[in-house]
Amino acid sequence: xxxxxxxxxxxxxxxxxxxxxxxxxxxxxxxxxxxxxxxxxxxxxxxxxxxxxxxxxxxxxxxxxxxxxxxxxxxxxxxxxxxxxxxxxxxxxxxxxxxxxxxxxxxxxxxxxxxxxxxxxxxxxxxxxxxxxxxxxxxxxxxxxxxxxxxxxxxxxxxxxxxxxxxxxxxxxxxxxxxxxxxxxxxxxxxxxxxxxxxxxxxxxxxxxxxxxxxx
Amino acid sequence: xxxxxxxxxxxxxxxxxxxxxxxxxxxxxxxxxxxxxxxxxxxxxxxxxxxxxxxxxxxxxxxxxxxxxxxxxxxxxxxxxxxxxxxxxxxxxxxxxxxxxxxxxxxxxxxxxxxxxxxxxxxxxxxxxxxxxxxxxxxxxxxxxxxxxxxxxxxxxxxxxxxxxxxxxxxxxxxxxxxxxxxxxxxxxxxxxxxxxxxxxxxxxxxxxxxxxxxx
Numbered sequence: 001x002x003x004x005x006x007x008x009x010x011x012x013x014x015x016x017x018x019x020x021x022x023x024x025x026x027x028x029x030x031x032x033x034x035x036x037x038x039x040x041x042x043x044x045x046x047x048x049x050x051x052x053x054x055x056x057x058x059x060x061x062x063x064x065x066x067x068x069x070x071x072x073x074x075x076x077x078x079x080x081x082x083x084x085x086x087x088x089x090x091x092x093x094x095x096x097x098x099x100x101x102x103x104x105x106x107x108x109x110x111x112x113x114x115x116x117x118x119x120x121x122x123x124x125x126x127x128x129x130x131x132x133x134x135x136x137x138x139x140x141x142x143x144x145x146x147x148x149x150x151x152x153x154x155x156x157x158x159x160x161x162x163x164x165x166x167x168x169x170x171x172x173x174x175x176x177x178x179x180x181x182x183x184x185x186x187x188x189x190x191x192x193x194x195x196x197x198x199x200x201x202x203x204x205x206x207x208x209x210x211x212x213x214x215x216x
Numbered sequence: 217x218x219x220x221x222x223x224x225x226x227x228x229x230x231x232x233x234x235x236x237x238x239x240x241x242x243x244x245x246x247x248x249x250x251x252x253x254x255x256x257x258x259x260x261x262x263x264x265x266x267x268x269x270x271x272x273x274x275x276x277x278x279x280x281x282x283x284x285x286x287x288x289x290x291x292x293x294x295x296x297x298x299x300x301x302x303x304x305x306x307x308x309x310x311x312x313x314x315x316x317x318x319x320x321x322x323x324x325x326x327x328x329x330x331x332x333x334x335x336x337x338x339x340x341x342x343x344x345x346x347x348x349x350x351x352x353x354x355x356x357x358x359x360x361x362x363x364x365x366x367x368x369x370x371x372x373x374x375x376x377x378x379x380x381x382x383x384x385x386x387x388x389x390x391x392x393x394x395x396x397x398x399x400x401x402x403x404x405x406x407x408x409x410x411x412x413x414x415x416x417x418x419x420x421x422x423x424x425x426x427x428x429x430x431x432x
Contacts, residue, residue: 059286060362063279070275086362097362134363146276146302146313147350150366 018042019139020049022065022072022082031193032081035202039209049076061086061098061136062150074143081205085135085198087171089117089159091124100170114163114174121159129159133175135197137205149208153201157184168192234258235355236265238281238288238298247409248297251418255425265292277302277314277352278366290359297421301351301414303387305333305375307340316386330379330390337375345375349391351413353421367420371413373400384408 021032021043033043054071058064061084069082086100096103096117104112121129132154139149163173165185172184177195184192193199237248237259249259270287274280277300285298302316312319312333320328337345348370355365379389381401388400393411400408409415 059360060282060364062364062366063282066276066279088362094360094362097360136363144275144310144313146304146310147352147368147370148276148278150278150368152363152366154363 018044019079019081020044020046020051020072020076022046022051022068022080028083028198031199032202035206036209039206041209043081044076044078046072046076046080051075056084056098058084059098061134062138062152064098065136065138066140066148069138069140069148070143073140073145079139079141080143081137081139083135083137083198083201085133087117087131087133087175088154089121089129089131091128091130092120095120110170114171117159117171117174118161121161126158126161130156131159131175132156133171133197135201137201139205149205151201151204151208153197153204155195155197155200234260235295235297236260236262236267236288236292238262238267238284238296244299244414247415248418251422252425255422257425259297260292260294262288262292267291272300272314274300275314277350278354278368280314281352281354282356282364285354285356285364286359289356289361295355295357296359297353297355299351299353299414299417301349303333303347303349303391304370305337305345305347307344307346308336311336326386330387333375333387333390334377337377342374342377346372347375347391348372349387349413351417353417355421365421365424367417367424369413369417369420371411371416 017040019041021029023029024045024047029043029045036043049072051072054067056064056067058067065082065084068084069080072082073080084098086097088094088097096113100113101108104116134152134154137151158176158178160174160176160183163185164183165173167187167189168185175184177184177187180187233256235257237245239245240261240263245259245261252259265288267288270283272280272283274283281298281300284300285296288298289296302313304310304313312329316329317324320332350368350370353367374392374394376390376392376399379401380399381389383403383405384401391400393400393403396403400412403411
């Protein structure tokens, strides 16, 4: 069992120098590695350890993130970081939610998911198309860590009637940011990393690691 | 499905006036009800709805609390609040942790749990008997809420070599508070509610409900 000191509000964490990221996404790996490098932390992809894909059976983002982090930690023997994220649309009672990546069924397809979202909202007028992206990050010191660090951050927007922009992924072409007057897919990548649910969750996690946050 | 607005950092929550507490403990019910009454929220015990006991199969406090809250919400049709708590002892690699209530096996017994803890620490000298209580609270707007409010708070102390005091429950007679010069079982109840992991978690949750906290 990992003997890193427990995470409490007492003091800054002492961390193992290396953690495994429970994701196969190279973009995420780069972003996480950049933000954690100044803390002396190295991020390794779970592909380095042949971590098998886990079934995301949770009913919340945090439960799914925990399933992924736990498996990555178990197989690698390292502390593990995982994220789970999705889109919550008010007019759809919160759907697609934890099913965002598979909203239009298998195989997963951003294009088909976007089409299905537009169809579901076809009768919903502007002004009632409010939505938010969620990102939930969890960090486990070891596979049996009973008190993960948990960070949940959202990003508010509205669902467009037609896609705009070429950047990003997922529902980004349909996710309108009123303050910016742009869809997320039109937002420069650096700007997206600064403003987004994932970027802000990651910044919050870094603060937590630094001991600047008061409690897990 | 409950249509209460989602919890984000945008604005104070609008809450259903009534929630169910996923606990059969009258002391907890009273404490939670007192703190939530000023917000116009009523707390009902899950016994009002004959919520069956769930198996706590989670590997973290938060997963166990979610299992309990979800079942209470599913059966009652109300938003649900649940807590899960335990003791983390550094010299025991974090044990008894999520198994705190059943550390000495079934049937659950505070006395036998305390005896087992003393035995496990028999060879561990003063100064290396650091420990903390954890309390994790979760609030689900409805049974399928993908983004629960989650609060985790700890309380630092040391494990005594002999029990002291008659108050409290669980490991309180063995949990020494260096700042107070008392065991938790010697601490007046009001003082315990103010300082404890559970009291502070509940206060943090109330702040979250009030919208004073920046993010779930």
